[in-house]
Amino acid sequence: MRWLDFAVRADFSWPNRAVEIPFEGKFVMLRPDTDELLCTASLYDDAGTTFDTGGTILSRFLSRLAWSREGGIEVLFAIGTNQTDQPGRLGRGTYGLSGWASVEPWHYLYLPLPASMQADLALALFREGLSLNSDPLAFLSFFKILNVTLSNGPAQMAWLNSNLHHITGGRELDRLNELRGLHADLGNYLYVQGRCAVAHANASPIAHPDFYSDKRRLHDDLPLIQSLAAIYIEQELGVLSNSGFLQAQRHSDLTSPEILFPRAPRNGRVRYGPYQQYIIKGVSDDFFQE
Numbered sequence: 001m002r003w004l005d006f007a008v009r010a011d012f013s014w015p016n017r018a019v020e021i022p023f024e025g026k027f028v029m030l031r032p033d034t035d036e037l038l039c040t041a042s043l044y045d046d047a048g049t050t051f052d053t054g055g056t057i058l059s060r061f062l063s064r065l066a067w068s069r070e071g072g073i074e075v076l077f078a079i080g081t082n083q084t085d086q087p088g089r090l091g092r093g094t095y096g097l098s099g100w101a102s103v104e105p106w107h108y109l110y111l112p113l114p115a116s117m118q119a120d121l122a123l124a125l126f127r128e129g130l131s132l133n134s135d136p137l138a139f140l141s142f143f144k145i146l147n148v149t150l151s152n153g154p155a156q157m158a159w160l161n162s163n164l165h166h167i168t169g170g171r172e173l174d175r176l177n178e179l180r181g182l183h184a185d186l187g188n189y190l191y192v193q194g195r196c197a198v199a200h201a202n203a204s205p206i207a208h209p210d211f212y213s214d215k216r217r218l219h220d221d222l223p224l225i226q227s228l229a230a231i232y233i234e235q236e237l238g239v240l241s242n243s244g245f246l247q248a249q250r251h252s253d254l255t256s257p258e259i260l261f262p263r264a265p266r267n268g269r270v271r272y273g274p275y276q277q278y279i280i281k282g283v284s285d286d287f288f289q290e
Contacts (some may be wrong), residue, residue, distance in 0.1 A: 001080035002045060003087040004054035007038040008062070011130065012071030014039055016102035018269040021109065021260065023061045029087055029269075032102045038076065042087035051080065060120060061111075063127040067233075068110045068242050071100075072130030105270045109260045110246075112239050118148045119237040126229060135219045136198045136207050142222075142229040143195040149236060156195075157187035163231055172227040175220055190228075194221055 018031045026045050033039045043049065043058040055078060062073045081088035114120050122145045129141035146156045164186060167176050176186070183189040197207040198218070207214045233239050240248060249256060260272040 001050075001054075001082050002048060002084060003042050003081045004045075004049055004051065004058055005040055005042040005079050005081060005088045005090055006055075006058060006062070007076040007078070007090040008041050009074045009076060010039065010069075010071060010100065011073070012069040013100050013103040015105040015270070017105065017265070019105050019262070020269055020271045021061075021111070022273060023111070024057055026057065028058065028061050031087070036091060038090045040087060040090050041073075044087070049080075051078065054080075059124070063120075063123040064111050064114075066127040066130055067112060067123050067239070070242065072132075073127060074131045105262050107262065109262075109272055110242050111258060111260060112245070113258050114237070114239050116237065119233070119239050122148050122229075122233050122237055123239065126233065129226065129229070135215065135222050136209070139194055139218050139222055139225055140198045142225045143190070145229040146232055153191055153196075157185070157191045159232070160187035160190055160228060161185070163228065163235070166231050167224065167227055170223065170227070172223040175224045178220075179224075190221070190225060194218065194225065 014032055015030055016032050018029055021028045021030070023043075026043060029040075029042045029044065031037075031040045031042070041058060041062060043054050043061070045054060049057075059075070062075070066073045077090075079088050079090065112123075114123060125141050125145050125148075129138045129145075132138040132141060143156075146159060150156045150159055164176060167173050179186055179189065193205055194207075197205045197214070200206065207218060209215070230241060234241055234244060245258065249259070255275050257274060259275070261275055262270045262272050264270075
């Protein structure tokens with residue numbers, strides 16, 4: 001098959017027309033939903049691909065996109081097609097739709113290029129955490145990111161305690177301040193009452209799915225561990241967030257391979273590419289306004 005097609009539901013604004021994005025020597029097409037069709041992300045390989053190979057590449061793309069756009073992407077189902085000009089049409093069926101609006105194609109797209117398999121794994125776990133419809137399991141996905149390089153509990157607890165000062169605002173800071181009045185060792189609390197309580201079912205403490213107090217506590221802790229996982233990815237694995245990348249590139253010539261720009265639509269599709277090839281008039285002027 002030439003196309004591998006994922007039906008997806010994104011937790012961020014999606015382009016309102018088809019866009020083509022180069023990725024790992026191939027290209028990915030994103031298409032919006034319609035009255036009859038679901039949002040799709042499709043990988044094209046002229047030499048042909050498989051669900052295992054193409055699905056891995058497309059999933060890796062989605063993880064980088066989720067990190068860049070700061071929202072989850074749920075894959076609903078996959079199909080393969082063999083057309084040459086366009087991917088398959090994936091019917092809406094009974095699947096729920098994203099609550100986010102379709103928008104004009106992004107005037108730039110930051111797709112990080114992780115330097116290691118460890119960073120790739122961390123981004124995959126981060127997308128998983130963003131996309132899960134379960135606070136306890138999302139908490140575990142975010143916490144597992146620390147385990148990418150920190151092999152045991154003491155190392156993970158020490159890292160957490162050493163990096164709490166990076167939490168500076170939002171719901172995560174509110175929760176951090178609340179927990180400081182309840183626990184002397186917050187690294188231990190997040191590890192034992194969070195990570196271990198969710199992962200284990202044969203020793204106390206256990207995060208019981210039917211105990212509302214456990215569900216509420218993990219719901220309140222989720223923004224904090226998500227923020228700490230993002231800090232870990234940036235500091236320990238070298239993958240900048242979207243805002244961190246923009247700050248680092250503020251005085252550059254915008255030629256980083258991690259940033260792509262759109263060019264004028266052709267055949268109804270917007271194609272992204274590097275600055276030198278695809279820059280369109282005006283985009284460099286308002287690039288740093290977003």
